[in-house]
Amino acid sequence: MSNAVTALNGAKSTGYVTVKEAPLTGMITLRGTFASKGFAKMVKSVFGTDIPEQRKVSKGPEATVLWMSPDELMVVCDYAAAQDLVAKATAQLGDEHALVVNVSDARAVFTLSGAQLREVIAKEAPVDMSQFEMGEVRRTRFAQIAAAFWLEAEDHARIICFRSFAEYMFNLLKNASQPGYEVGGW
Amino acid sequence: MLILECPYCGVHAEETELHAGGEAHLKRFGPGSSDDDFENYLFMRENPKGVHFERWRHVNGCGKWFHAARCTMTLEVFGTYSAQTTEPPKDICDKISAKRPGWSWRNFS
Ligand SMILES: [Zn+2]
Numbered sequence: 422m423s424n425a426v427t428a429l430n431g432a433k434s435t436g437y438v439t440v441k442e443a444p445l446t447g448m449i450t451l452r453g454t455f456a457s458k459g460f461a462k463m464v465k466s467v468f469g470t471d472i473p474e475q476r477k478v479s480k481g482p483e484a485t486v487l488w489m490s491p492d493e494l495m496v497v498c499d500y501a502a503a504q505d506l507v508a509k510a511t512a513q514l515g516d517e518h519a520l521v522v523n524v525s526d527a528r529a530v531f532t533l534s535g536a537q538l539r540e541v542i543a544k545e546a547p548v549d550m551s552q553f554e555m556g557e558v559r560r561t562r563f564a565q566i567a568a569a570f571w572l573e574a575e576d577h578a579r580i581i582c583f584r585s586f587a588e589y590m591f592n593l594l595k596n597a598s599q600p601g602y603e604v605g606g607w
Numbered sequence: 608m609l610i611l612e613c614p615y616c617g618v619h620a621e622e623t624e625l626h627a628g629g630e631a632h633l634k635r636f637g638p639g640s641s642d643d644d645f646e647n648y649l650f651m652r653e654n655p656k657g658v659h660f661e662r663w664r665h666v667n668g669c670g671k672w673f674h675a676a677r678c679t680m681t682l683e684v685f686g687t688y689s690a691q692t693t694e695p696p697k698d699i700c701d702k703i704s705a706k707r708p709g710w711s712w713r714n715f716s
Contacts, residue, residue: 490669491615535689560616561624562667563629 422443426495428529428587436598437587438535449496453519463513476560478571531586533578540606544597614687616669628662631674656680658710
């Protein structure tokens with residue numbers, strides 16, 4: 422078994438918002454017909470939660486499910502558990518027309534913590550952060566790269582992007598949160 | 608700045624989150640069609656000053672293609688709608704008629 426590492430070995434920047442590369446995180450892409458009983462049942466029994474409403478996050482005991490599009494979900498879970506969950510989900514789907522893929526090693530995850538994190542996100546993404554709510558997930562762009570983010574608390578956000586863009590994303594967030602560059606929006 | 612509401616995820620997406628996909632409601636003419644039909648399908652496009660129908664993709668978002676009806680002169684957006692249709696829905700056409708009486712675009716009016 423190879424020794425899995427994150428893209429930036431847990432890089433951290435302490436500006437007016439703290440940016441950290443998250444430890445290895447399990448991520449599973451699910452695609453299927455949400456209206457199909459078999460698909461919804463699988464999500465419930467394997468990930469312990471219902472299919473989230475449009476652009477919402479739903480939480481099970483061991484997995485967080487993000488609404489990515491009308492036929493796509495992203496499950497965030499323990500890194501070590503991902504492969505097992507994929508096998509369970511695949512087995513349970515049977516003949517259902519659906520897709521389950523472990524994308525843990527294809528993505529990078531960052532956390533933002535600090536009271537002004539809405540401002541840091543607003544600097545990089547074309548999202549109205551004054552309207553953004555807890556329990557919502559937003560796919561967008563951060564400067565020139567695609568990403569998704571959601572709030573785990575008012576002062577704690579999680580951002581997912583492609584692993585190959587990890588360094589770009591880290592530098593972007595680090596630059597946006599450097600001391601002295603507060604805009605004062607939040 | 609153009610803001611379009613993606614009918615698939617409901618996001619009010621700013622233009623840089625989207626990718627323009629050209630004219631809407633093209634009818635494909637492939638092998639076996641007449642040279643004129645094929646040429647029209649490949650090359651001939653509307654270039655209106657006013658009401659226009661386009662395809663857009665929510666590329667930095669949910670990834671879905673959708674349709675938009677807007678005015679090329681004022682950037683007013685009349686509405687966005689599903690990609691799974693070959694013509695603009697009636698409610699969008701009605702909205703355009705209320706604002707631009709007598710409009711026409713290809714064979715729609
Ligand atoms: Zn969308």
